[in-house]
Amino acid sequence: MLEKQVLKKLLASAFDVPVMVTYWDGTSENYGEGLPAIHIKLNTKLNMKDLTKTPTLVLAEAYMNKDIEIEGSIQELITSAYRKHDSFLTNQDGFKGLLSKFVHSHGEKESKADIHSHYDIGNDFYEKWLDSTMTYSCAYWIREDMTLEEAQMAKVHHILDKLDSKPGQSLLDIGCGWGTLIITAAQEYGLKSTGVTLSEEQYAFVVNRIKELHLEELVTVKLVDYRELGDMTFDFVTSVGMFEHVGKENLGLYFKKVNEYLKPRGRALIHGITGQHEGAGVDPFIAKYIFPGGYIPNVAENMQHIMNAQLQLDDLEPLRRHYQRTLEEWYKNYMPVFDETVAAYGEPFARMWDLYLQGCAASFESGNIDVIQFLMTKGPSGTNLPMSRSYIYKNEK
Template sequence: MSTNATRSGHGGGQLAVADALASLLRDGLPLRLTAYDGSAAGPADAPYRIDLRTERGLAYLLTAPGDLGFARAYVTGDLAVEGVHPGDPHDLLKLLMNHLKFKAPSPSEALAIVRSVGLDKLKPPPPPQQEAPAKWRRMLDGVRHSMGRDAEMISHHYDVSNRFYELVLGPSMTYTCAVFPTAEATLEEAQFAKYDLVARKLDLQPGQRLLDVGCGWGGMVRHAAREYGVKALGVTLSLQQAEWAKQRIDEEGLGDLAEVRHLDYRDVAESGFDAVSSIGLTEHIGVRNYPAYFAFLRDRLRPEGRLLNHCITRPHNHRQEIGQFLDRYVFPDGELTGSGRIITEIQNAHLEVMHEENLRKHYALTLAGWCRNLVDHWDECVAEVGEGTARVWGLYMAGSRLAFERNEIQLHQVLATKTGDQGNDGFPLRPTW
């Protein structure tokens, strides 16, 4: 395999751009890198090629090393990738994650790199329009996880385009981890199975009342009403989600049982629910707010009522904020921790934990399905939201799939009940789901 690098018009201790970037890698380049100055590095016969097309792209890479700089250059088109579809760059990301290890350059190497690229490349260019402000700038919009700031951050991610979500998520319009009964199951079958698993864990019965917080496009609300005859209320901070859900509820003739409100869950005044489901909301709550969050959900339940919490978790129980790319482009203000911390907080809210389940592998399969949909509908997705935003989603979903596959993140369902003072929990001796 050839690893020759070409240099164009550089001398006197200076490096060509491709060589300068390659020199920062501990083990060399695992792919072909070409740059706007005509230079190239890495194996000429590599299956993937990265083309750094502009000086702005180089400035992005140098001023924000790591995933943020790469994302900025990639989203703007200043950095192009050949050999992989932008809707599903999973295999490329897997290669990069396994083989790209950076080293600290020596003073002479650092000087050569600076001479090669120029001091002007060390000034950060304006970020792409898809990027949310930095954390310190977001503080100007209110305290973290205040109602106003949460509404803005949720809107940043979910109020993209309902049509775009239809193309990527498929007919179920479900943007949470599915449950695959078999590896061959379709995404739609797996999303139905997920909702039904939640319903069975909650032991939903006709005539009961369900509160679904962070309800998205109303998938759980509609499933509970349609399949179990439950009177279900869902709330979401996304106006576009609420409007879509209301229309679908009317189309399915579920208006007498199902309701979705554009509302912060903290503004739900009703109580006495037989069950509460929280599917994909805890990631947006903030770890410090877990005590108030689970206490609020507990107070919405009747005695012996059940809570099902479904959320992305870490494989450890430390509070850890998400990476810069995810924080700026996907889930601003998002935080993750382990299932142990979540179970602890649920127990501290005086709820009895009855069962927990890790669905990590299922989320990897779910994300693979979403990426397939994005690839299949790429042109229409680009027409709907623009190529930059479509690139963000391909990068985010493929990267998340890889993280689930590598056990860097997990997905846990935790089932709890509001046990009475005399120990009455409403559960049979063995699970029925």
């Protein structure tokens, strides 16, 4: 009975929307005013000691194993918890002391293992719910009626347009994913493009795509750690959704490498998930099951590393609402293939991705995290750029 009493007290202040909770003994309780649109079923007792230390991990594992079932929107539920600043689910003060447990060394060997655990699940898995561009990062919604594919291509064009490149110049994409950016840079902008990845699945996909499109003269992909490119230099460096993976201890080195790979007066566009407030930078569920070794830096951390790397800021653009929309679109694509995912990978895995996609959408919706594009110059800011930012948007329709 003590576990139930403690949990009831915690749940009473966890959300700002009405919620019904059915406990393991069959009794139900309504929390909040109004008719509950969300029903949480607790099928077994939870370990209260672990729950109060790492609530997101304990509850996520319970959901994966069907010890918890949720009827209604998980995104709405988690967003509601973020709005309740005193909710035990989102107050991470008690978790900060456990940060070292979930942040491990991020040398080249560890980086390859971490990337393999997420991106080498299999291209067929991602093909089920990504769009045809196989772009696994924040899209850019110029218009509300855009398809996901159109919004992903708009993001690629937005990045390349910010660089204000000229045909014949060179570009390095650190963490090139399935290659849409480097291929578009070559086909539409005339850039000689190089991509690097540690994912064997992505590497094989990009190599095949380059051959199919007969782009061997313009596009190269390397299966190599971004730190091991020697003395190669480029007019431009891009990196989309990458710095979140390098580890807290390597962020400074990452931005220094961006500087090293740029020619004098070269430009970099770095796009990644960050925060606009102080925080632990790691969620234990995400760290254990989704992105091992990952770390979300806040804006101040990134700016300090940018300055230390002798780069100067040209432009900073938050795209939080765009990533919320992207995740919502991914979730719409994922649910029709949920049963296929269960058959291929098991129900805990399928439920883990259900929770991950909705939970991340909630985190962006609430402002807990953001995604920001940093445009930088190796040298005085704005070198060789138009005086007005209007050049960025001249092709957007």
